Amino acid sequence: MCCLYNQAEIEAAVNRLASEITRDYQNKHPVLIGILKGVFIFMSDLVRNLDFPLELEFVRLSSYGSGQQTSGKVKVVQGLSCPIRNRDVLVVEDIVDTGITIAFLMAYLKKKRPASLKLCALTDKPSRRQVPVNIDYLGFSVPDKFLVGYGLDFNEKYRNLPDICVLEE
Numbered sequence: 411m412c413c414l415y416n417q418a419e420i421e422a423a424v425n426r427l428a429s430e431i432t433r434d435y436q437n438k439h440p441v442l443i444g445i446l447k448g449v450f451i452f453m454s455d456l457v458r459n460l461d462f463p464l465e466l467e468f469v470r471l472s473s474y475g476s477g478q479q480t481s482g483k484v485k486v487v488q489g490l491s492c493p494i495r496n497r498d499v500l501v502v503e504d505i506v507d508t509g510i511t512i513a514f515l516m517a518y519l520k521k522k523r524p525a526s527l528k529l530c531a532l533t534d535k536p537s538r539r540q541v542p543v544n545i546d547y548l549g550f551s552v553p554d555k556f557l558v559g560y561g562l563d564f565n566e567k568y569r570n571l572p573d574i575c576v577l578e579e
């Protein structure tokens with residue numbers, strides 16, 4: 411396992427994202443929607459740096475079966491527990507890869523007519539993109555490698571690693 415970003419680098423990126431989000435949302439009382447499970451560590455570090463009123467929601471999607479390939483079909487396994495109509499919504503995701511998952515979720519949320527809808531992603535693999543995705547707040551643009559740690563898994567393992575690492579074949 412080789413470390414791509416260590417804890418200090420991740421913390422610096424999270425702090426920077428938190429400042430950008432604070433600048434744009436501090437008077438908006440937004441709903442932050444995290445995508446489980448991968449986002450759980452990033453989301454918890456991010457929101458502890460946001461010192462203004464906000465609400466948290468989580469959705470669970472299925473797109474990956476297991477392994478490293480997306481199945482291309484996305485389903486909402488666990489949806490929202492509050493209405494988001496006329497709310498400022500910020501979606502928080504761990505990684506945007508092909509973009510299929512997040513494009514599906516953004517379209518799904520848009521139908522609920524939020525006042526605004528933006529995306530914060532910790533990591534992005536632009537070289538893998540199959541559908542266009544606009545990332546409003548980005549931590550790291552990463553190479554085409556399979557990443558684990560800091561919430562990211564391979565077959566449900568390695569989420570607990572404190573660094574973001576490259577999974578070796």
Ligand code: IMP
Pocket residue numbers: 448473474480503504505506507508509510511512555556557558562563564
């Ligand atoms: P997409 O639909 O291909 O963009 O896939 C997005 C989802 O696939 C992410 O939310 C992750 O759950 C998973 N994923 C994509 N790339 C990686 C990776 O490098 N490591 C771990 N999970 C990944």
Ligand code: MG
Pocket residue numbers: 445446447448449503504505
């Ligand atoms: Mg994910």
